[in-house]
Amino acid sequence: MKPLTTGELPATADPQAREGMGNSLMDRKTILFFAEAVTLAHVARPLALIEAPDTSRYHRVFACDPRCQWLLGDFAGEFCPVPSIASDTFLNRLAQGKPVYDTATLEAYVHDDLSLFEKVKPDLVIGDFRLSLSVSARLARIPYLAISNAYWSPYYRVPAYPVPSLPLTRLLPIGLATMLFRLARPLAFALHARPLDQVRRKYGMSSLGHDVRRAYTDADHVLYADLPQFFPTLSLPANHHFIGPIIWKPPVSAPLWWNTLSSERPIAYVTLGSSGQGALLPHVLQALSDLEVTVIAATAGSSLAGAIPANAYVAQYLPGDEASHRASLVVCNGGSPTSQQALAAGVPVIGIAGNLDQFLNMEAITRAGAGLTLRADRFAGTQLRESVKALLSRSEFSESARRVATQFCGLSASDRLTQVLAHHFAQGDITAHSVAGMGGK
Structure with a gap:
């Protein structure tokens, strides 16, 4: 994985063409793809999308925990290591029904994010489950696009919430467990949203409310990696986009068999x-x-x-x-x-x-x-x-x-991302939502 640099230009016999090529590369926008390496999916989706931006127009940087660096395969862009909590920690908390991040972890993430922004100086950041970007991207006034699933959208009309596997539900008849979960679900969503809200308040930002779905989808643009037919929404804002399923495979050889x-x-x-x-x-x-x-x-x-x-x-x-x-x-x-x-x-x-x-x-x-x-x-x-x-x-x-x-x-995630990026940079819509996130209640 060799970083792309504007100094490494192809040889050409035409000095003016070479100079123009250099200016073009110098004018490229830098896009930072940020993966939270708690599961393979949150690394795989930005990795699948990172090939979409035209390298003549965009300089691509990928950031994730070093333990997942092997997944980048032959990616030719720049890699930046940044820590994530251990996958076992994430999965154990999820299985127990506990918030997967505490306030201290998210505060540390914000500091790591800002340090990386200072190094990379991105024009835009695309994150997958890096919840701290709700704060850090706004502090740095960098446009932020969040990859999410539509079933976490506050605008998805959920038919009925199913009961997940939790310590209490494993001991109860499924009917009773379902009834109790649906009664407790709003409180659980508020509990999971609280750590990010506490960090936002520390930096003078408004509350996202008592709903973890807003924590998962707080961004200048939200990219839903799903079919709209599967997840009907009500009054979906213009900055929320169904880009379609993101298909990816690991860089491995097929086994001998x-x-x-x-x-x-x-x-x-x-x-x-x-x-x-x-x-x-x-x-x-x-x-x-x-x-x-x-x-x-x-x-x-x-x-x-x-x-x-x-x-x-x-x-x-x-x-x-x-x-x-x-x-x-x-x-x-x-x-x-x-x-x-x-x-x-x-x-x-x-x-x-x-x-x-x-x-x-x-x-x-x-x-x-x-x-x-x-x-x-x-x-x-x-x-x-x-x-x-x-x-x-x-x-x-x-x-x-x-x-x-x-x-x-009928829906290409790469094509849709390309369209969102082109529209964003053409419109220069850099701070409309970022500024709105500041100064709060």
């Missing part, structure tokens, strides 16, 4: 991702071991305990888009990255969901008829087997998934 797979049986692609229930993977493989399917599984970097069933092939990472195209169905944690890979290939999804993010995503997929949702906290091998049989035997699931795939084709 990749080209030896038989096509005689249907293929089930299984991955529980970096934010899934990794401990469930052996149980998932065992549940599928007596079905007439070939299983290809990715552990997302985790080690796999126990013996691998005879019908399963396992690797740490797989090219997810290619795996989805080869598969007849995909079993995942219900999160948007893998489920979108599956639907882009026209393949139905079984989501074994644990956290609220996964349940909200799978609710829309299930409503579209393109998949089924299982609960991670009530996982049963028999239920998974019956779900797999249903997706393989009932054509309506595949037909619905193929319909969704045609909708995916």
